[in-house]
Amino acid sequence: MKIENNAVAGTLESSDLQVAIEPIENGIELDITSSVMNQYGRQIKATVLETLERLEVTNAKVTIVDKGALDCTIKARVECAVFRSCGKSDKNLPWGGALK
Amino acid sequence: MKNAVGRDIPESLLTNGREVYQGKNYMDGKYMQKAAPKTRRYEKPQESKIVDSIVDALKAVGARSGMTFSFHHHLRNGDFVVNMVMQAAIEELGLDEITIAATSLGEAHDPVAQYIEDGKVVAIQTSGIRGKIGEVVSAGKLKTPAIIRSHGGRPRAIEAGEVHIDIAVVAAPTSDCVGNCRGIGGKSNCGSLGYAMTDAKYADHVIVVTDCLVDFPNMPASVEAIDVDAVVVVDSIGNPKKIASAAARISQNPRDLMMAENVAKVIASTPYFKDGFSFQTGVGGPSLAANLFLEQEMNKRGIKMGWAIGGICGPMVEMLKKGLVGKVIDVQDFDLDAVNSINQTPGHYEMSASQYANPANKGAFVNKLDFVVLAALEIDTGFNVNVLTGSDGVLRGAPGGHPDTAAGSKCCIIVTPLVRGRMATVCKNVVTVTTPGDCVDVLVTDYGIAVNPLRPDLIQCLDEAGIPHVTIESLQEKAYSLVGTPDDLEWEDKVVAVLEARDGTILDVVRKIKPVKL
Numbered sequence: 292m293k294i295e296n297n298a299v300a301g302t303l304e305s306s307d308l309q310v311a312i313e314p315i316e317n318g319i320e321l322d323i324t325s326s327v328m329n330q331y332g333r334q335i336k337a338t339v340l341e342t343l344e345r346l347e348v349t350n351a352k353v354t355i356v357d358k359g360a361l362d363c364t365i366k367a368r369v370e371c372a373v374f375r376s377c378g379k380s381d382k383n384l385p386w387g388g389a390l391k
Numbered sequence: 392m393k394n395a396v397g398r399d400i401p402e403s404l405l406t407n408g409r410e411v412y413q414g415k416n417y418m419d420g421k422y423m424q425k426a427a428p429k430t431r432r433y434e435k436p437q438e439s440k441i442v443d444s445i446v447d448a449l450k451a452v453g454a455r456s457g458m459t460f461s462f463h464h465h466l467r468n469g470d471f472v473v474n475m476v477m478q479a480a481i482e483e484l485g486l487d488e489i490t491i492a493a494t495s496l497g498e499a500h501d502p503v504a505q506y507i508e509d510g511k512v513v514a515i516q517t518s519g520i521r522g523k524i525g526e527v528v529s530a531g532k533l534k535t536p537a538i539i540r541s542h543g544g545r546p547r548a549i550e551a552g553e554v555h556i557d558i559a560v561v562a563a564p565t566s567d568c569v570g571n572c573r574g575i576g577g578k579s580n581c582g583s584l585g586y587a588m589t590d591a592k593y594a595d596h597v598i599v600v601t602d603c604l605v606d607f608p609n610m611p612a613s614v615e616a617i618d619v620d621a622v623v624v625v626d627s628i629g630n631p632k633k634i635a636s637a638a639a640r641i642s643q644n645p646r647d648l649m650m651a652e653n654v655a656k657v658i659a660s661t662p663y664f665k666d667g668f669s670f671q672t673g674v675g676g677p678s679l680a681a682n683l684f685l686e687q688e689m690n691k692r693g694i695k696m697g698w699a700i701g702g703i704c705g706p707m708v709e710m711l712k713k714g715l716v717g718k719v720i721d722v723q724d725f726d727l728d729a730v731n732s733i734n735q736t737p738g739h740y741e742m743s744a745s746q747y748a749n750p751a752n753k754g755a756f757v758n759k760l761d762f763v764v765l766a767a768l769e770i771d772t773g774f775n776v777n778v779l780t781g782s783d784g785v786l787r788g789a790p791g792g793h794p795d796t797a798a799g800s801k802c803c804i805i806v807t808p809l810v811r812g813r814m815a816t817v818c819k820n821v822v823t824v825t826t827p828g829d830c831v832d833v834l835v836t837d838y839g840i841a842v843n844p845l846r847p848d849l850i851q852c853l854d855e856a857g858i859p860h861v862t863i864e865s866l867q868e869k870a871y872s873l874v875g876t877p878d879d880l881e882w883e884d885k886v887v888a889v890l891e892a893r894d895g896t897i898l899d900v901v902r903k904i905k906p907v908k909l
Contacts (some may be wrong), residue, residue: 306812323909327813329783330877332907359812362875 294351298376301360308357308365310372313352319343323358336364342369346389351375351376396775396824398899404889407833410896415798415829418894423751426552428595431620438570440622445479445492445600448621451557452596454480457488458557461578461590464495464519465562465723469633472562472600474502475625477512485674487511492554494545494586494744495519495789499633507533516554518542519789520779520888528887529785531903537786537888539779539825541557542722543755543795544893546589553895557595561587561614562628566601570619571612574741576728578604579629580681582724582733583703584613588743591618602628605790611734613741639726640702642681646837650677650806652834653858654764655684659692660856661849663761663801667697671757671796672850674725675766677806677835682706686715700747700756701792703729705738711738720756722747722792748795750893756794765793767807769814769821772863774828774843775820776805779890782814784880784904786888790825792867794893797830805831809838815870815877817863821888822880824899838869881905 294314301309308325321339325332335357341352352373353369360368370390374380384390392400394411405411422457442448460480462473473493480486489511491503495518504523506512513534520528522538528537540548548554563572564580574584579602591597591614599622600616608616642648654677658664670685672678683706689695696716699707703721705728710716718738724730732739748757757763768788769777776797779788797803807816817836832849835843841863853860871877882902892898 327783327877329880329907331813331875331903333878334875334909336909357583359814361813361873 292346292348292377294348294373294376295378297374298372300371300375303356303358305358306360306364308355308360308368310368311354312372312376315350317349320352322353323345323355323357327357327359327376334362338365339369342366346370346373347380348373396827396898398775398824400897400900401486401886404886404897404900406892412827412892412896412898415827418751419894422552424620425550426555428592428593430595437569437901440570440619441568442529442621442623444655445476445623446483448598448623449480449484451621452598454484454485454486454558459490459492460553460577461559461594462491462493462555463584463586463590464493464497464560465584465586466579466629466634468499468850469630470499470562471627471629472560473500475600476560477503477506477797481506481511489515490514490516492516492556494542496521496524497727498522500524510534511706518545518791520786521788525786529904531885531887533887536886536900539642539790539888539890541748541790541794541893542586542744542758542792543750544891546743546745546749547751547893547895549589549593550745551895556590556594557596559590559597561591561597561599563601563614564628565605565609565618566599566622567605567609569607569616569620570597570599570610570614570622571607571616572601572614573609574597575733576605577601579627579631579634580730580731583721584740585722585742585747586744587614589745597604598618598623600625600628602626614634627706635724635727635730636728639674639679641706642680644676646808647676647680649678650835650837652684652688653840654681654804654806655688655724656856656858657804657833657835657840657853658685658802659688660691660852660858661802662852665837666693666694668761669697669759670699670762671701671760674702678764678766679704679706681764681806682710686710689715700760704731708732708736708739729771748792750795755799758797760796762802762804763796763800764804764806767805767816769816769818770805770807770834771818771821772867774822774831774834774863775824776826776831777823779825780823780901782822782877784822784882784899789799794826794830797826798893802833803831804835806835809836809866809870810874813874815867815874817866817870819867823901825890827898834863839866841866881907
């Protein structure tokens, strides 16, 4: 998917994360801050990259502020931000396809 | 060298006869030589010991660089006294090379972090270490490793002369002109002054700081004038709103209540649950709620509690007033109901930290405890508990009376949710061992109960009462399946804190954390 506009998903509540996504031209630029960085930083990075790959996002600046969210939450927030950035979050979401 | 809980203790710390932790009751029967303070004689009658300022008091007792200052934490997060005294000593008198030996330090003492960064405060000995002090010590900025002790380990270390207090500062809600102190009757009341008692007896010099001067004699005194050199009257010793909360309320959270109910069921299944039993509980959500369900179990069985100890709050005072518990003995008060009850409600007494929990004296209250209900930041599959370091390796807690009550009691129950946010409370290896697994008997979580295999007798009790339980390993696996397996923390070699077992051996060390950078 091609990131078209700036979009945000999620909150800064405990056990949630906020994902901000912006269009850029030259690959994936990822910035993560997390309250559980020392134990889960690498896993958060892997989950975000996997999710972007599954959605075929190849160019995006992604900023994550994590407050100890579980993997399922991280995936959902990243997916939502990507679909919002393309204006496709309101209907016909590919449940069972790109969205698992 | 590896100790009895499998922690690697650097040889460089094992000097002057210091040993690694060998298991509980290792020091039983050994003799110790008690230290004695060098105190000044006041033979000529004094009308008053009141001086004009903290600086004058420090001058009067000969405060110098390199001295050890002691403080107690009854004013909790409302305390102004540590900061006032340190400011006077460092900024007005220009002292440095200072050791702070406090019963606990918290967010109220954030300004002290700057004195650590400036190299003026070079050593910290405490139970609690939180807020900015925890952060700068974790970052390796204190010149020497902080020494962390339990509430019972501290009076032991003072009596053994391992901590020599040059100047003890007593934050007193009321004092008379010669230094008889009480925790009530003023405007910043805290109730018990139990942690200050050993300090006042063993310090070379004692300064009382109060914001409410009362007529002589202020009786019954918690800290007595016979040990006091100088009295300072200040505008305010603390913020009453942060010293004692309004009544500690019992949690309405259904998860807390479910765990609390299971705690009470476990207690009721043991042979120690009989008329006259003894009990301590923490003030955390599920621990405090255990009071409620315990009362129901007591009514069902038609029995009463003999006595309760601890940090005390309203719900326990309520049980005392209802006649459900015979006596409450108290080292610290957490809410106004408890503050207003100590030494007032018949059967509600004050005790010193040594009388509460010291493993080296001849009969601390913890040794007579049947049950203690405690919380945990982490507990591992060896039943070792961490209440000191966060899962990220930063100092932000306090052993407090946890290791003392766990070791002394017949049945120690840890109650904690299985996970907190993404943190697995039940884990493979705790970051820091503050209470060794051989002192912990039962774990109650929201996903099940586990009994320490060292206690087959308790396993049988639960089985006979039909209380389901699982292995602690299965709880740990459940936790990791929910939140993912955490990466191991990475450490530098530098030791930033030494965690002393209550008997004075070394239980664990905290090293400087190497933060993960992606």
